[in-house]
Amino acid sequence: MLTVQSLNSSTTGRNSTVANVFMSQEFIVQFWGVRGNVPTPGSDTMRYGGNTACVEVLVAGQRIIFDGGTGLRALGKSLLDADKPIQASIFFTHTHWDRIQGFPFFRPAFTANNCFDIYGSAAANGASIKQCLMSQMLRPHFFTPLQKMSSTLTFHNILAGDVVSLDEGVTVETITLNPQTSALGFRITYSGKSLVYATDTSNIDSEHNPNLLYLAKNADLLIYGGTYSEVAFQDSTERGRFFWEKSIDLAEKSQAKEMILFHHDPEHDDDYLDQVGTEIHNRCSRIHLAHEGMILQLASVDRDA
Numbered sequence: 001m002l003t004v005q006s007l008n009s010s011t012t013g014r015n016s017t018v019a020n021v022f023m024s025q026e027f028i029v030q031f032w033g034v035r036g037n038v039p040t041p042g043s044d045t046m047r048y049g050g051n052t053a054c055v056e057v058l059v060a061g062q063r064i065i066f067d068g069g070t071g072l073r074a075l076g077k078s079l080l081d082a083d084k085p086i087q088a089s090i091f092f093t094h095t096h097w098d099r100i101q102g103f104p105f106f107r108p109a110f111t112a113n114n115c116f117d118i119y120g121s122a123a124a125n126g127a128s129i130k131q132c133l134m135s136q137m138l139r140p141h142f143f144t145p146l147q148k149m150s151s152t153l154t155f156h157n158i159l160a161g162d163v164v165s166l167d168e169g170v171t172v173e174t175i176t177l178n179p180q181t182s183a184l185g186f187r188i189t190y191s192g193k194s195l196v197y198a199t200d201t202s203n204i205d206s207e208h209n210p211n212l213l214y215l216a217k218n219a220d221l222l223i224y225g226g227t228y229s230e231v232a233f234q235d236s237t238e239r240g241r242f243f244w245e246k247s248i249d250l251a252e253k254s255q256a257k258e259m260i261l262f263h264h265d266p267e268h269d270d271d272y273l274d275q276v277g278t279e280i281h282n283r284c285s286r287i288h289l290a291h292e293g294m295i296l297q298l299a300s301v302d303r304d305a
């Protein structure tokens, strides 16, 4: 049996707890960006955070990063003091702004000796993950082209359905969650434990996408973009409620052991998210709302405890 323990709620970045457990063979998860669509700095979003999607997973001595929203900048900063070359596998669900805008500011990518494997599928217009990341760094959008990144960048074009094998028997399974945006969902499996990262799901229907149910089935930890939002929608409160209801239903149908909601709507401030988090948690105690800086550990517990 597994549980999720909150180790730390600091927003100040790397700490000794993470360093100590990195080699412990457990899953350690840190949320560096939990906001959907657009960064939301400001006094009313300080507690949940304003950076866009970026989640770091440490497992079996490896670093896996999901999405490169603006939270990736802070993650990169936390790694600068490392006393050995930095390696990581970065998986992009898709290439909307809120998933890639931190990449040009990921300072470890500008340092020789660091190595990054970058995974993503082709965008709806056919562009590869490398082309999408390069184009946002060209003038007139940006001033430093990707070629200035002196680390070793290896790009991997993946297709939905691929299973990526990393070192130490860690696998990352992929599946399509949203045909419109080509967004992928990911499931990491290691030593019988599983973590699912599912966001930008096709969420306007009342029924769950069968691919989402398949990916999330019996996951030890399900990270879910439960407040999907589009600027075109106006009534964010009603829309949010619809998706939160679906989140509770998903937790029950998937039988995920723990579920974390992130990708918070830019219009939802801290007080509102507090209220929502309490309401959801009261109905399903396995569900929590993510905040920037949150660290979780998938840890074994004594069956007899």
Ligand SMILES: [Zn+2]
Pocket (backbone or CB within 6 Å): 094, 096, 181, 200
């Ligand atoms: Zn998106």
